[in-house]
Amino acid sequence: MSSILNKLQQKLAEREAQGNLRHLKTTTGLVDFCSNDYLGLARSEKLRALIKEEEEKYRYLPMGATGSRLLSGNHLLFEELEATIAAYHKAEAALLFNSGYTANVGLLSALPQRGDTVFYDEASHASMKDGLRLSFAKTYAFRHNDVADLRQKLKHATGQVYVLVESVYSMDGDQAPLKELSELCREQDAALIVDEAHTVGLYGAKGEGLTVELGLEEQVFARVLTYGKALGGHGAAVVGSQVLRDYLINYSRAFIYTTGLPTHALLALKCAYTLLPELTPAREKVKALAKQLYLKLNKLSGICCTPADSVILSVFLEEAAQLKPLANTLQQQGFDVRPVMSPTVPPGKERLRLIVHAFNTEEQITGLEKAIAKGT
Structure with a gap:
C-alpha cells in the first residue's frame, strides 16, 4: 500500500512543481464571474417556486429513480420531459443522461464502430475525447475551427464518418463554423455531432441553441444538450432521430448501466423549460454586458481578451x-474569477476565464475592469 501511495504523491508533487496542482475551494459573497449560470436560473426564486409546485403534483413518484431506466427506474415523467425536449429543440426524439460528460461518453463510445472514422476539433471537450477512447473507431483531430484542414483529412476516411464539434467552445468561447461544417458533412456523407452545452438557453429565439438559431437542425445528426449551465439544473440529453434514441437505449453502456436521474432533477428541468421562452431580455442583456467587458479589457495595456461575441471571455x-x-x-477585491492552467488548456494558452451573466450589472463590469487594470 505504501508504495502505491508514494507513487501517487510523487505525481502530485510533479504537478505542484509545475504550478498546476488543483485544489477544491469554496467562495461566498463574491461577484460571480466564474460560474456557468448564464441566465441566473440556478439562483432564480421564480424557478424554485415552480419546482416546489410541481413536486406536490408528482408526490406519487419516489425521490430517486430506484434503478436504471431499463429496470425499475423509468416512469412517465422521464417520457414526458424527453418529448418536451425533443419538440423544443426541433428534433424527432431525445434521451436523458445523468450529465453532459456521461452523455458524450455514452454517445461516442456506442455510436462509432470498428472501421469507422471520427474527426474531432482539437479544442473539443474532454468528455468527447474520453468517449472516443472507448470506441473502436479510428480518430483524428483537426485544427480548431479549420474547415480546410478537416476537408483535407476527410480524404483518408474509411467506413462511416463522424465529425464532432462544440457549437460554442467551453474554454475559448468562440463559435464553430456550423454552416460550413454542415455543408462539408453533407458533401462527404459524414454525420455531424454538435455539443451544445454552452449555447442551450443562450442562442435561438427561445434558447433552443445555436444549431436551431442557424436553421441547421435537420443537417446535424445528433446534438448533446447540457443542463448544468444556462438551465441551472443537472443532467443532459442527446437529441436526434428516433432510431438514434432506440439505438442508444440498446447500446449505450453509460445509459444502460446507471441509475436514472432523481425526480427533483427532472422537475427542475421541466420547470426551466417553461421559463426559457420568456428569458429573451436576459439573453440580450448578458450578451450586451459581455461585449462591454470585452471592449473595456482590450483597451488595457498588456492584455488580450477574446472572443468578441461570446459570454465566455479569455x-x-x-x-x-x-x-x-x-x-x-481579484478574489480579495470581491470578484470570483479563476485562472485556467495547463493541462486543462495547452501550455502557452493559460488564461483567466471570465463568464458574464444576466444578473451581473454594468457597475460590476466596470469594477472588474478597473480591478484587472490595477492588478496588472
Whole structure:
C-alpha cells in the first residue's frame, strides 16, 4: 500500500512543481464571474417556486429513480420531459443522461464502430475525447475551427464518418463554423455531432441553441444538450432521430448501466423549460454586458481578451505566471474569477476565464475592469 501511495504523491508533487496542482475551494459573497449560470436560473426564486409546485403534483413518484431506466427506474415523467425536449429543440426524439460528460461518453463510445472514422476539433471537450477512447473507431483531430484542414483529412476516411464539434467552445468561447461544417458533412456523407452545452438557453429565439438559431437542425445528426449551465439544473440529453434514441437505449453502456436521474432533477428541468421562452431580455442583456467587458479589457495595456461575441471571455497576459496572483487579487477585491492552467488548456494558452451573466450589472463590469487594470 505504501508504495502505491508514494507513487501517487510523487505525481502530485510533479504537478505542484509545475504550478498546476488543483485544489477544491469554496467562495461566498463574491461577484460571480466564474460560474456557468448564464441566465441566473440556478439562483432564480421564480424557478424554485415552480419546482416546489410541481413536486406536490408528482408526490406519487419516489425521490430517486430506484434503478436504471431499463429496470425499475423509468416512469412517465422521464417520457414526458424527453418529448418536451425533443419538440423544443426541433428534433424527432431525445434521451436523458445523468450529465453532459456521461452523455458524450455514452454517445461516442456506442455510436462509432470498428472501421469507422471520427474527426474531432482539437479544442473539443474532454468528455468527447474520453468517449472516443472507448470506441473502436479510428480518430483524428483537426485544427480548431479549420474547415480546410478537416476537408483535407476527410480524404483518408474509411467506413462511416463522424465529425464532432462544440457549437460554442467551453474554454475559448468562440463559435464553430456550423454552416460550413454542415455543408462539408453533407458533401462527404459524414454525420455531424454538435455539443451544445454552452449555447442551450443562450442562442435561438427561445434558447433552443445555436444549431436551431442557424436553421441547421435537420443537417446535424445528433446534438448533446447540457443542463448544468444556462438551465441551472443537472443532467443532459442527446437529441436526434428516433432510431438514434432506440439505438442508444440498446447500446449505450453509460445509459444502460446507471441509475436514472432523481425526480427533483427532472422537475427542475421541466420547470426551466417553461421559463426559457420568456428569458429573451436576459439573453440580450448578458450578451450586451459581455461585449462591454470585452471592449473595456482590450483597451488595457498588456492584455488580450477574446472572443468578441461570446459570454465566455479569455484574458491572456504577457506572462502566464501572473495569472494566479491576479486571480487571487481579484478574489480579495470581491470578484470570483479563476485562472485556467495547463493541462486543462495547452501550455502557452493559460488564461483567466471570465463568464458574464444576466444578473451581473454594468457597475460590476466596470469594477472588474478597473480591478484587472490595477492588478496588472
